[in-house]
Amino acid sequence: MSPTALTAGLDHGHVTFLGAGPGDPGLLTLRAVEALSHADVLIAEHEVLDVIRTHARQGVSVVPTDASSMSPPGMGTPQLTVVDGTSTTAAAPSPARDAAHLVMEAARSGRRVVRAVSGDPGLDTYAAEEMLACASAGVPFEVVPGVAAAVGVPAYAGVPLRDAQGADVRFVDARTASERCWAEVGASDGTVVVSTTLDSVAAAAGELVSAGRKPDTPLTVTVAGTTTRQRTWSATLGTIAQILKQAKVLPSPDGGRPVIAVVGERSAAARRDQLSWFESKPLFGWKVLVPRTKEQAASLSDQLRSYGAVPHEVPTIAVEPPRTPQQMERAVKGLVTGRYEWIAFTSVNAVKAVREKFEEYGLDARAFAGIKVAAVGEQTAKALVAFGVKPDLVPSGEQSAAGLLEDWPPYDPVFDPIDRVFLPRADIATETLVAGLIELGWEVDDVTAYRTVRASPPPAETREAIKGGGFDAVLFTSSSTVRNLVGIAGKPHNVTVIACIGPATAKTAEEHGLRVDVMAPEPSVHKLAEALAEFGMKRRSAAAEAGDPVTRPSERRPGARRRRSTT
Numbered sequence: 001m002s003p004t005a006l007t008a009g010l011d012h013g014h015v016t017f018l019g020a021g022p023g024d025p026g027l028l029t030l031r032a033v034e035a036l037s038h039a040d041v042l043i044a045e046h047e048v049l050d051v052i053r054t055h056a057r058q059g060v061s062v063v064p065t066d067a068s069s070m071s072p073p074g075m076g077t078p079q080l081t082v083v084d085g086t087s088t089t090a091a092a093p094s095p096a097r098d099a100a101h102l103v104m105e106a107a108r109s110g111r112r113v114v115r116a117v118s119g120d121p122g123l124d125t126y127a128a129e130e131m132l133a134c135a136s137a138g139v140p141f142e143v144v145p146g147v148a149a150a151v152g153v154p155a156y157a158g159v160p161l162r163d164a165q166g167a168d169v170r171f172v173d174a175r176t177a178s179e180r181c182w183a184e185v186g187a188s189d190g191t192v193v194v195s196t197t198l199d200s201v202a203a204a205a206g207e208l209v210s211a212g213r214k215p216d217t218p219l220t221v222t223v224a225g226t227t228t229r230q231r232t233w234s235a236t237l238g239t240i241a242q243i244l245k246q247a248k249v250l251p252s253p254d255g256g257r258p259v260i261a262v263v264g265e266r267s268a269a270a271r272r273d274q275l276s277w278f279e280s281k282p283l284f285g286w287k288v289l290v291p292r293t294k295e296q297a298a299s300l301s302d303q304l305r306s307y308g309a310v311p312h313e314v315p316t317i318a319v320e321p322p323r324t325p326q327q328m329e330r331a332v333k334g335l336v337t338g339r340y341e342w343i344a345f346t347s348v349n350a351v352k353a354v355r356e357k358f359e360e361y362g363l364d365a366r367a368f369a370g371i372k373v374a375a376v377g378e379q380t381a382k383a384l385v386a387f388g389v390k391p392d393l394v395p396s397g398e399q400s401a402a403g404l405l406e407d408w409p410p411y412d413p414v415f416d417p418i419d420r421v422f423l424p425r426a427d428i429a430t431e432t433l434v435a436g437l438i439e440l441g442w443e444v445d446d447v448t449a450y451r452t453v454r455a456s457p458p459p460a461e462t463r464e465a466i467k468g469g470g471f472d473a474v475l476f477t478s479s480s481t482v483r484n485l486v487g488i489a490g491k492p493h494n495v496t497v498i499a500c501i502g503p504a505t506a507k508t509a510e511e512h513g514l515r516v517d518v519m520a521p522e523p524s525v526h527k528l529a530e531a532l533a534e535f536g537m538k539r540r541s542a543a544a545e546a547g548d549p550v551t552r553p554s555e556r557r558p559g560a561r562r563r564r565s566t567t
Contacts, residue, residue: 013040013107015134017127019120019146020044020051024156024226027147028055035144040111043102048116056114063106065099100130107139120148150193153225153260157232158276161191167264169193174204186211191264197256198223198249202241208263209237220272223259228285228310234272237263281308282537286472286552287465289492291316291481296348299379300475300525307533312471314462316484318455319349322427322448331422331447332357336367340445341418344374345391346401346433350424351383353449365389376404377524400523401433411441424449428480452480457488469493469557473518473532476500477525479508486512495557499532501525 016035021027028036028051036042036055043063044052053062099115106113117124121143134141150171154161161169168190172181175196185192186208196204201221209215215238222232235243244250278284286309290297293315301311322328332354334340345351358367365388374393375381377400381391395403411419420443423433427448437444457463465471467490474492476482482505485492491513492498499518500506506516518535520528543550 013109013111013113013139015103015107015113015115015139015141016144017121017131017141018052018114018116018144019122019148020048020116020118021147022119022149022152022156022226023047023051023224024152025051025054027152027226028052029144029146032144032146035114038112039114041106041113042116043099043106043113044116045118048118052114052116061106061111063102065102099126100133103130104133104137104139107134108137117146118149119152120146123148123150149225149258149260150195153222154193154220154262156226156230156278157220157222157260157262158272158274158278159220159222159262160275161193161262167191171195172204174200174207177207182207182211186213189265191262194261194263196259196261198244198259199251199256201244201259201261204261205237205240205263213237213263217263218265219261219263221259221261223257225260226278228308230279232272232276232279278308280540282533282540283473284308286310286536287312287470287554288532289314289466289471289474289485289496291474291476291485296379300529303526303529304532307529307536309473312462314458314485314489315455316481316488317452319352320451320453321353322451327447328353328357328424328449331424331445332361332363334445335371335422336363338370338418340371340420340422341416342372342374342421342442343368344376344404344421344423344433344437345380345384346376346423346425348379348383349426349452350449351380351387354424355387374404374408376401378526398522401436405433405436405440408437408440419443420445423447427451454484454487463489466490466492466496469495469554471496472553473497473499475525475528475532476505476509477528479505481505482508482512482514493557495553497532497535497553499528499535501528 016039018032018035020032032052033055036052037057039056039060041061041063042049042052042056043065046064046066049062049064056062103113103115115127115130117127121127122145131141131143151161168188169192170185170188170190171193172185173195192208194204198221205219208217215236217237219235219237219240220232221235221240221244222230224230233240233243233247283304284307288304288309288311290301290304290311290313292300292313294301294313296315297311297313301313304311335343343354345354358364368389372392373384373389375384375391376395378394381394384391393404393407396407397403398406413419419441421437423437423444423446425446425448427450434444434446458466466474466485471492474485474496476485476499478501494515497517498509498514499520500509500516501520502523503519506519509516518528518531520531540550
């Protein structure tokens with residue numbers, strides 16, 4: 001039986017010491033995700049909570065342990081408060097002792113506690129002490145290993161630690177390394193992985209040179225490893241100080257950021273140009289504005305992340321019920337009584353509108369029995385399947401109303417006992433599908449199932465980023481998204497790459513004074529994302545051929561380079 005499946009006792013709960021990895025949420029193990037889904041309490045630093053929170057269940061209590069979140073001495077621990085379905089509380093002072101105290105208090109109340117740490121619990125400074133406290137108190141616990149930063153970060157930086165000759169690999173924490181430790185790794189010819197901080201890299205390199213390593217030994221330094229903020233510098237032990245100075249990252253208030261440095265002839269540091277798979281993704285680090293809700297944009301955002309982008313969803317359209325619901329009510333009743341041969345869904349919102357009306361009447365997917373169902377597009381088809389309805393017709397070619405008409409059969413009085421189609425759709429939908437169905441001999445009940453209205457403006461910070469060039473690209477999936485985004489947030493800055501799903505959308509963008517850089521080869525949001533990735537790859541290739549540094553579009557706006565030099 002899995003330890004997290006154990007029922008919490010009256011006196012003692014259960015604690016899972018969980019490794020959250022070096023930063024990429026995709027590196028969480030399956031066992032970690034399972035433990036998080038059963039947790040009653042999450043205890044971790046803020047940056048770790050950001051990695052694990054999405055896998056926790058609704059209503060979980062969240063306890064940050066960061067020093068900045070700690071209560072003043074003598075104030076005690078504040079009560080839990082619920083924020084967005086999760087509870088948060090400030091931790092008490094003294095991370096080692098009081099993190100253990102928080103873990104024990106939560107476990108003694110009979111709850112399932114996940115104590116998450118960056119990297120792997122076995123390498124965490126305080127995890128062993130907290131485990132001993134559990135053992136002494138008789139609180140059952142388990143350990144879920146995580147990907148250690150010293151291993152995961154070099155992999156994402158394109159720096160394998162061993163070659164075919166099987167070189168020795170040694171790990172050093174520069175913050176606690178003794179003179180003897182430096183002497184031992186300096187005398188070896190193996191690969192050395194050094195955990196340090198940005199402003200201490202040069203000192204660590206100096207220690208290795210003093211201990212016997214040659215100044216021309218290859219070295220890579222990676223900051224924010226495994227995240228889309230990752231940046232890697234290649235140098236040698238003798239040149240790293242100058243390289244960081246030229247990169248204008250030091251001196252800096254962020255000089256204390258943790259980094260992983262890999263040193264050694266056999267570490268493949270010299271071949272990083274060919275092995276850097278992560279930072280060379282076509283849209284690496286690009287902040288891309290997706291004018292959709294999180295629910296609508298889920299698969300699109302996942303696709304953008306696979307290209308290295310950071311999607312930011314901003315809804316530009318809100319959906320509301322029709323002003324007069326009688327037409328929709330009559331159509332749904334007609335659906336049940338056999339008035340229609342077909343029902344055609346042109347959007348996920350149309351599926352949602354019909355489903356809500358079904359639930360209002362106590363109906364379910366069985367009411368579609370004997371009725372043929374058509375869907376425009378993959379996402380609409382998925383929404384129907386989630387409702388329990390498998391579409392009979394989906395466009396085989398272009399995923400649009402025109403593509404659906406190409407596959408729609410003409411009305412045949414011999415084979416079609418009923419000649420009527422129910423078309424639930426938005427109040428601003430085009431007439432293409434209606435006209436095409438009539439031309440094929442069908443009668444159409446064109447019903448307004450929902451209204452689309454302009455969404456509320458996004459937060460001020462997002463509006464400023466849109467107008468000020470903080471986004472690298474924006475994806476426009478319809479003319480209405482262009483009009484509404486400009487209306488609620490302003491016109492995107494001229495350095496922002498504008499990508500449009502088709503000619504009509506591109507025309508609307510140009511009418512609003514926007515320069516269209518990318519257009520999808522066919523009207524599909526996933527083809528649009530592919531086209532943006534191709535644009536990004538060509539841009540990277542052109543910079544490499546010209547010998548220029550690869551920069552994001554947002555870094556080209558006035559003042560961006562000055563601001564970047566101080567971080």
